[in-house]
Every structure is written in C-alpha cells, then in structure tokens.
Amino acid sequence: MREIHVSAITDAVKKLCMEANYELEPDMLRAFDRALQTERSPAGRQVLQLLKENAELARTRKIPYCQDTGFVVCFVELGQDVYVVGGLLEEAINEGVRQGYTEGYLRASIVRSPFDRKNTGDNTPAVVHLELVPGPQLKIMVMAKGGGCENRSKYKMLTPADGLEGVKEWILECIRTAGPDACPPLIAGVGVGGTFEKAALLSKKALFRELGSSNPDPAVDAIEKEVLDRANRLGIGPQGYGGDTTALGIHILTYPCHITSLPVAVTIECHAHRAAPGAPRPPRHPLADLAPHGTLA
Amino acid sequence: MIKTAPDGIKEVVPPLSDADVEALRAGDRVRISGILYTGRDAAHARFLPLMDEEQPLPIDVRGQILYYTGPSPARPGMVIGSVGPTTGSRMDKYAPKLLALGLKGMMGKGSRSREVREALKRHKGVYFGAVGGAGAILSQFVKKAEVIAYEDLGTEAIRRLEVENFPAIVVNDCHGGDLYEEGMRQYAR
Structure with a gap:
C-alpha cells in the first residue's frame, strides 16, 4: 500500500492547470508545421503562422494562449494499492484548480448553477472522472476544456x-x-x-x-x-x-x-488543446514523475 | 474613411460611418486602431430589457465596434490578459437590435444567423473575425483597458479597449458577402 497525501494532488493539479494553459503541447505545434506544408489558402497559412507565434508568446510570458482557460476535466487513474490520506481526493483536485487559476492569472469561466449563472470566481469545480486501475500509481490527466x-x-x-x-x-x-x-x-x-x-x-x-x-x-x-x-x-x-x-x-x-x-x-x-497529463508523487517532489506529455497510461 | 495601406490591409478607425462599412468586403484583412468595446453573453443579456424598454445602454453604441471577448486577468504590469474572440452566434439574439441602434461593427469568431446577416445589410454593419485561440498575441495590440460597466460580471464586464493595429478579417460585409461560405466553396474538394 502506498500513501499519497492530498497536498501532493493539489500541488500537481495546480501546476498542470497552469501548464495546460501556457504551454501548447509539442504534438500540436508539429501538427501546425505539417499543415503549413500542405495548406493552399494564404489566409489559412497566416492563421497557422499566427497560432505558432501565439504559442511561443504564451509559453515565454506565461499568459494563457487562449483567454478561455477552460473547464477543468480530470481523468484520474487511481491504483488500487494507493491510499489517499489527509483529505478527500475531489476536494484536493478542486483546491489545485482554485490555486492554479487564482495564482496563474487564468480566467474564471464556471458558473455555480446553469440557471442563476453566478461565476464561482475561481474556476471550480472540476469535472472528475475516476477510474480504478491495478498497482501503486496515481495518474491525473488534466484538460482545461474550451467552451x-x-x-x-x-x-x-x-x-x-x-x-x-x-x-x-x-x-x-x-x-x-x-x-x-x-x-x-x-x-x-x-x-x-x-x-x-x-x-x-x-x-x-x-x-x-x-x-x-x-x-x-x-x-x-x-x-x-x-x-x-x-x-x-x-x-x-x-x-x-x-x-x-x-x-x-x-x-x-x-x-x-x-x-x-x-x-x-x-x-x-479546438487547436487550443489545453491538456497536460501528469502523476503526483509524495509531497516533497510532487511532479518529479510527470508522465511524458501526450501519452495515455 | 477607410484607407488601404501599401501592404493591402485596410485601416479601420472607429467610429465608423455607413460609407466606411460599405468600403469593407468579406475577406478583406484589416487593422483596427482606436476604441473597441468588449461585451459577451452576460452583458448582452442585460442590454436586452433596456433595449426593449428603450432605455439608454451603458455605452453609446453608435458607430462603434463591439468585441465579443472575456479576457483573462492581467498579470501585474500588463495591460490585459489573453484577449481572443468568443463565438459570435451566441450574440445573434441581440445583434439586430444593437445594429438598429447604430452599432456598426461586431468582432468575434464563427458564423452568424441569417437574421444578423440581413441586419448587417439593412443597417450597414460589418462582422469582423479575429483569430480564435490566439488571445496571447492579440493582447499585444491592446494599449489600454478599463472596465466601464457591469464590473460585477468579472470577465464579462464591459471594457473600453484602446487598440493599435489590431488584426482582423471581414467575415460578413453589408453587401451580403460571407467569407466562410466563399472560403469553403473555394477550397472544398
């Protein structure tokens, strides 16, 4: 049995939320380059070129590449040999979203009710999909889904x-x-x-x-x-x-x-694919074993 | 007066007249300098009862361009955060009424309804497209930003932006031209 403290989960989600919004994945940038080789439309090529420049600016200045910083959707693969301690998994994820969006200058885009439409102010709550898997691993894949x-x-x-x-x-x-x-x-x-x-x-x-x-x-x-x-x-x-x-x-x-x-x-x-897969570790180095970007365990 | 720069890009400076709007054609690349007002779903929802009761809106829309965007928060020292367009069709319900009040331009992304396109013809209006998902780079063209109404709406508040050479393209003109339809027809295989 491996214990994972909720603080590690919060830290990981916070960092993944920021990364997902500042850093367009390399596979998307490669896809832009491939498209630039085949695109016949001049206006289309200008758009693709602008998107590349936009990604570079977002990455270096740490500003979101799209102002819609998304609805956080977490796919959690929880190993059956993992014991989450110190609190509740879902609350830890939401705390990570709260910290990531507030400290990262990311937009709050979630309303508390579909009817009264009052903004929650910190982009919580996330949508969490939990899957039990064998082993002692916890993997969290974060997507900040554009509206x-x-x-x-x-x-x-x-x-x-x-x-x-x-x-x-x-x-x-x-x-x-x-x-x-x-x-x-x-x-x-x-x-x-x-x-x-x-x-x-x-x-x-x-x-x-x-x-x-x-x-x-x-x-x-x-x-x-x-x-x-x-x-x-x-x-x-x-x-x-x-x-x-x-x-x-x-x-x-x-x-x-x-x-x-x-x-x-x-x-x-959309092309502004705000996704960051990752896995938290015990508290001291919460992100040291981040899974390679773009892969699915 | 719309001038065409040596690089072929049209210079748009609000407030716009009927003649300015008539000079713009679907597919024209433009650079906008001057004032843009931001507003999206929640602000438009507040406009509606005011328009229905013929009450004044918090901004005088005559001749102006309304930019459909909800920016991300500005980092310290920055004018604004990421500030790209949101989907225009969600504002279709409100746009014809605003055009009737004298609004000349809207900027967003995505198709507009037949009613909006007809209203553009009837009231001499234009719909610009800004590149969606490019909000970081578009923020560089914003020189000043201030909330001027509905501050409680947060990102959806109405802001007055001062922009310089903000890049856009004419999607729907007042002559019935539609870049999306024409582009698709040209490149469908």
Missing part, C-alpha cells in the same frame, strides 16, 4: 444497420456543423460503443492521445485516416476562412456495445 468547441460536441445513437459508413458520416457531419465556430483546425475525439454516457466519456478521453500518432488498432486507424482526409476536403480551413486544414486528428476509442445499439459521441476540440 466554444465543447458547445459543438454531439451525440447520436446510430443503429447497427447504419454501420461503419454511418459512423464516418456522423463524425463528418459533426465537423461540418461545427464549421468555423469551433476554431478549426480541430481534433475530433470519438467514442463508439458502450452506452450513452460511456461513449461520451470515451470521446473526451480519446483527446489525450498524441496528435499524429496511429491508433493501436490498425482497422480503427484506417477509419481515422479516411475520416481525417474527408474532413480536410470539406474546405472549412483554419478559422473557417477556407482551406485544406479543417481537422488535425480524428481519435477514436471503442467499447463493446449492445446488440441493438451503435452509440457515437464526438467531442470537438
């Missing part, structure tokens, strides 16, 4: 008769209707299978995969590549100004499903 693109995320319950072609068409339909609103070039996280909520969860988790990496399942990888190619023929382009770079990646996660069902959830993520 504009999240608003274009969609779900559809297809039928087995709709089949694979139906799934491809639905992903493309989501990208087409997101259009210029969701700040293309975008990533589509796709969850196929499971139940209503399982598909949605997978679609978010899929976004943590390294951009430009292959899906470990060759059949699914082929689907991703085909949909990506078709998405980039839509003509929407960077910021919707017209062009060849509408999507930078299609990331699919699947799960077994019921004989009647074919659930498909698509989380739309």
Whole structure:
C-alpha cells in the first residue's frame, strides 16, 4: 500500500492547470508545421503562422494562449494499492484548480448553477472522472476544456444497420456543423460503443492521445485516416476562412456495445488543446514523475 | 474613411460611418486602431430589457465596434490578459437590435444567423473575425483597458479597449458577402 497525501494532488493539479494553459503541447505545434506544408489558402497559412507565434508568446510570458482557460476535466487513474490520506481526493483536485487559476492569472469561466449563472470566481469545480486501475500509481490527466468547441460536441445513437459508413458520416457531419465556430483546425475525439454516457466519456478521453500518432488498432486507424482526409476536403480551413486544414486528428476509442445499439459521441476540440497529463508523487517532489506529455497510461 | 495601406490591409478607425462599412468586403484583412468595446453573453443579456424598454445602454453604441471577448486577468504590469474572440452566434439574439441602434461593427469568431446577416445589410454593419485561440498575441495590440460597466460580471464586464493595429478579417460585409461560405466553396474538394 502506498500513501499519497492530498497536498501532493493539489500541488500537481495546480501546476498542470497552469501548464495546460501556457504551454501548447509539442504534438500540436508539429501538427501546425505539417499543415503549413500542405495548406493552399494564404489566409489559412497566416492563421497557422499566427497560432505558432501565439504559442511561443504564451509559453515565454506565461499568459494563457487562449483567454478561455477552460473547464477543468480530470481523468484520474487511481491504483488500487494507493491510499489517499489527509483529505478527500475531489476536494484536493478542486483546491489545485482554485490555486492554479487564482495564482496563474487564468480566467474564471464556471458558473455555480446553469440557471442563476453566478461565476464561482475561481474556476471550480472540476469535472472528475475516476477510474480504478491495478498497482501503486496515481495518474491525473488534466484538460482545461474550451467552451466554444465543447458547445459543438454531439451525440447520436446510430443503429447497427447504419454501420461503419454511418459512423464516418456522423463524425463528418459533426465537423461540418461545427464549421468555423469551433476554431478549426480541430481534433475530433470519438467514442463508439458502450452506452450513452460511456461513449461520451470515451470521446473526451480519446483527446489525450498524441496528435499524429496511429491508433493501436490498425482497422480503427484506417477509419481515422479516411475520416481525417474527408474532413480536410470539406474546405472549412483554419478559422473557417477556407482551406485544406479543417481537422488535425480524428481519435477514436471503442467499447463493446449492445446488440441493438451503435452509440457515437464526438467531442470537438479546438487547436487550443489545453491538456497536460501528469502523476503526483509524495509531497516533497510532487511532479518529479510527470508522465511524458501526450501519452495515455 | 477607410484607407488601404501599401501592404493591402485596410485601416479601420472607429467610429465608423455607413460609407466606411460599405468600403469593407468579406475577406478583406484589416487593422483596427482606436476604441473597441468588449461585451459577451452576460452583458448582452442585460442590454436586452433596456433595449426593449428603450432605455439608454451603458455605452453609446453608435458607430462603434463591439468585441465579443472575456479576457483573462492581467498579470501585474500588463495591460490585459489573453484577449481572443468568443463565438459570435451566441450574440445573434441581440445583434439586430444593437445594429438598429447604430452599432456598426461586431468582432468575434464563427458564423452568424441569417437574421444578423440581413441586419448587417439593412443597417450597414460589418462582422469582423479575429483569430480564435490566439488571445496571447492579440493582447499585444491592446494599449489600454478599463472596465466601464457591469464590473460585477468579472470577465464579462464591459471594457473600453484602446487598440493599435489590431488584426482582423471581414467575415460578413453589408453587401451580403460571407467569407466562410466563399472560403469553403473555394477550397472544398
């Protein structure tokens, strides 16, 4: 049994929230460079170039690359041999969000109720997804999800008769209707299978995969590549100004499903992909064993 | 009077006249210098009952440009934090009424409704696009910022920004031009 004090979790989340907003991941910057080689539209190339400069300025000055510093979504993989001490896991995460957003000059974007819409003032609470895994590790992946693109995320319950072609068409339909609103070039996280909520969860988790990496399942990888190619023929382009770079990646996660069902959830993520995976350690060096960026344990 | 700089970029200086708006076409790159007012969902929601009762708004919108943004907090010594555009369509419900009151420009990102595009034609207005997700670099063009109304709304308060050479592009003009539609048509394969 390994004990992890809540203060280590708070410290890690605080740092991950800041990193996610100041430092665009290297895989995204590489994707911009790849797109600059193929983009035909001059306006599209200008946008991509500006996004690169923006990322550099944000990183060096420690200002968020997008003013929407997101809704903190934490995917927590808690080892069964870990014992969290000193308080509650979820409270420790929220304290990390509070400190990270307040001390990091990040925007408070969360309202306490969808109806009265009063801002909580410190970007809490986070959305926490907890998964129990074997072993003595605790891994926390933080995504500060932008609102504009999240608003274009969609779900559809297809039928087995709709089949694979139906799934491809639905992903493309989501990208087409997101259009210029969701700040293309975008990533589509796709969850196929499971139940209503399982598909949605997978679609978010899929976004943590390294951009430009292959899906470990060759059949699914082929689907991703085909949909990506078709998405980039839509003509929407960077910021919707017209062009060849509408999507930078299609990331699919699947799960077994019921004989009647074919659930498909698509989380739309903009190029300002505020994600930072990490794992806290015992208090003295809370971040020494940060997992490599962009990888999923 | 809209001047075109030697690099082909149009210089936009509010307040804008009908003639200024008419000189702008979808796809034109622009640099805005002067005053921008910020306002987004919560501020617009407060405008609505005022407009319905013909009460004055906290800002005189005539000739002005409203920038849909909620900046991140400024670090000490900085004018403003990250300050990129938010999605314009969420303000579609309010925009035609503001244009009728004399608002000339809006700046955000993403498509506008048919009603808003019609209102741009009817009242001579223009919708600019700023690059979404580039709020850090866009902050460099803001020289001064002050909250002038609805301070309790925090990031959603109305701010008066003084900007210099703020880069944008004309998305919807007053002639029915739409950069998003034209761009997509040109590059779809």
